[in-house]
Amino acid sequence: MPTRGGSIRLFCVRGIEVFLHWSWFLIAIYEVQVWSAIFRSPIWAALLYVGLFVLVTMHEFGHALACRQVGGEANRIVLWPLGGIAYVNPPPRAGAMLWSIAAGPLINVLMAPILAFVLHIAGAAGWASTNPDAYLVLVWLWRINLVLLIFNLLPIYPLDGGQILRSILWFPFGQTKSLFIATAIGLVGGAALLLWAVLMRSWWIGLMALFLLSRAGVGWKQARYLQAEEAAMARTAVPEPELPGKKVVL
Numbered sequence: 001m002p003t004r005g006g007s008i009r010l011f012c013v014r015g016i017e018v019f020l021h022w023s024w025f026l027i028a029i030y031e032v033q034v035w036s037a038i039f040r041s042p043i044w045a046a047l048l049y050v051g052l053f054v055l056v057t058m059h060e061f062g063h064a065l066a067c068r069q070v071g072g073e074a075n076r077i078v079l080w081p082l083g084g085i086a087y088v089n090p091p092p093r094a095g096a097m098l099w100s101i102a103a104g105p106l107i108n109v110l111m112a113p114i115l116a117f118v119l120h121i122a123g124a125a126g127w128a129s130t131n132p133d134a135y136l137v138l139v140w141l142w143r144i145n146l147v148l149l150i151f152n153l154l155p156i157y158p159l160d161g162g163q164i165l166r167s168i169l170w171f172p173f174g175q176t177k178s179l180f181i182a183t184a185i186g187l188v189g190g191a192a193l194l195l196w197a198v199l200m201r202s203w204w205i206g207l208m209a210l211f212l213l214s215r216a217g218v219g220w221k222q223a224r225y226l227q228a229e230e231a232a233m234a235r236t237a238v239p240e241p242e243l244p245g246k247k248v249v250l
């Protein structure tokens with residue numbers, strides 16, 4: 001998990017600080033070199049990589065602002081090679097949680113027609129032949145936005161899809177059981193993703209799968225903690241169970 005330590009503070013909007021973890025630069029250099037193959041100059045690959053992280057940052061702001069809207073706490077976003085992490089603490093209610101999670105992918109839903117429109121304008125202006133590198137950046141940004149949306153909606157906890165599933169299950173099953181179900185699906189999904197990464201020989205998907213598995217494990221432990229709290233409450237009637245640590249969304 002990337003933290004503020006070892007990160008550069010980029011900017012602050014409405015009290016939400018955005019940090020860039022040092023490891024981002026290592027992978028950025030590698031990825032820009034790989035992506036340079038499709039451009040005439042590495043500058044365009046660098047521009048595309050930065051563009052990808054602008055989309056990631058907007059997605060995280062969706063989470064953070066929605067969390068605040070429902071009365072939660074959100075003041076930090078950290079960008080790292082696997083994307084972005086918004087440190088949020090929504091009120092422990094199913095609806096508040098659902099909105100805080102769903103608002104991230106909704107940003108990508110909003111960006112899809114906007115990027116398609118920009119691409120259409122560029123195409124109509126003849127950029128495909130007069131300015132092919134800039135046109136290619138737009139094409140890839142449009143594609144990457146869709147990939148981000150689809151990947152994040154996979155029901156693998158703690159991906160947004162898994163957390164949305166958890167929030168929906170919260171309504172009929174309650175806070176604890178919904179977390180058990182979602183994290184169990186997350187552990188199975190994370191293992192399947194890891195297997196796929198091995199078959200595809202993709203170190204990037206492998207790293208992502210390992211990260212998801214570790215976070216799903218943390219979620220499972222939180223569910224067990226909640227279960228123990230509920231049992232203690234039933235015995236002693238001590239109010240207000242608390243989750244250990246802050247919640248994070250991707």
Ligand SMILES: [Zn+2]
Pocket residue numbers: 059063104105152160249250
């Ligand atoms: Zn997200």
